[in-house]
Amino acid sequence: MQLYDPTTSGPQRELLRAPPLTSLDGKTIGILENGKLNATEMLRELARLFEDRHGCKVHAAYSKSNASAPAPAQILKKAADEVDFLITGLGD
Amino acid sequence: MLCTEPFEVTARNIARVLGLPSYPFLRVQHPIGSCTLPELEARAQVAYEQAVPILLRA
């Protein structure tokens, strides 16, 4: 008996991580919140630790209007252009 | 990328599908939505300690 496979394999992808930072001192941070309860507060608390300990500066807070959809490409591009690293969250 | 413990499996799955299976996440205690400020501060500290070596690839 021959059965068709019901699953789909997606396109083969290989992404690369951004290069590591040589230092955290004075770096600019972006926050991307997903609209969930306490998301902004949580991310800001984490960013504050970088501000206090490394002199980082929160440059911008970005927002996804839809928590369960990918962040719009223009927001990610803007963040990539404007900040050294981005803090964001997934899920609840 | 920060997630709470119940969502780690979800985060790893999406990283795998998108082609970065070894992507490192920050894991903190669940939940976040109902936390008080002191609870968020405690979670932020846990996340910070994980984040530094990730950013510096230490």
Place this chain on the structure above:
Amino acid sequence: MTLSRPAKDAGEPFMSIAARIHEVPDNLLAAIDYCYEKGWTDGLPVVPPTLERVHATLEHEGRPPETVIATHPATGLELSLHAAAVNAVMAGCLPEYFPVLVAAFEAMDKPDFNFHGSTASTGGSAPLLIVSGGYADDIGMNADVNLFGPGNRANATIGRAVRLILRNVFQMVPGISDKSTQGHPGKYSFCIAERMRGNPWPLLCEAQGYPKGVSSVTVFAAGGFCNVENHGGNTPQQVLSSIADAMASYGCITLGQSVVILAPEHMRILADAGWSREEAQTYLFMHAKRSVEGMRAVGKYRASEYEKQHGAHAHQLVETGYVHRGLAPEDILMTLGGGDAGGHSCFIPSWSRGRGSIMQHKPIGVCIDCN
């Protein structure tokens, strides 16, 4: 083993995609067990997707099998007609059910439906399919007694095919990428037909603007089903007030949309009083509300949500100091369904605390306003 082969004759679909084929022993029970072992099921046995049955299903679609009808917004995984047909066979669908399934996924593929979010969320919703028009009768769907219950092949298997596709094609696997806290039984199958017999209102397919004779499927990211019992009420206001109360429960009240399926006993009360669908929707919207103080008391008040409902684009019926369910009466889909006996209507809330998913619809088996 992968196979990519051309059609042998005019009746066999041309597979320009690499269709993976599994060789299993020629034993039905062994094939069922194989499907279990591969993780292809929803926990219940599936019909092994033999080549012949899949090809027969694809005969009910005019487009090439490799045609993509839905794409996962987060992962880019694609649903082809072929993959949809394989899962339809596994669910137990007859070939003539396939156009409903295809239309449903084309509707779910619209960005505002957000099928990823509504499936992945802890909120635990499932797509509810409401088939409207003559096609429901053509394929023997149930719009009557035990509307949401078991016993009808079309209702059960079309809804099940949706679930199998979400699992097998889009990898929305419970516990991994489907994080529903508790889920609900509709995550096995959630598909009904709109009742035409005795329906005093325009059918959904007509109200949606489709040409006469065209049937439609509406998809709604649905939370759990809430039975609304009222055997003593005999005015539209009494019946609808009990439904509005269910809609405004603290566990359900959000800015999201709603589905209300009126039982024939309840619909007769509205019809005898000459109430239109719009009047009923308006009544429900006005009365399905909670005070701001009450919302605060249970920890569910959000200033941003109140502003969204009461701000610059507020509907004229919103009442200051109250949070209504939805943004406007049109957010409440209402129609007829169920058996002749019993004062039992239902309310089904949408997924999410807000408007993360908006219901969509598509015509069945036809393409209207195609590019």
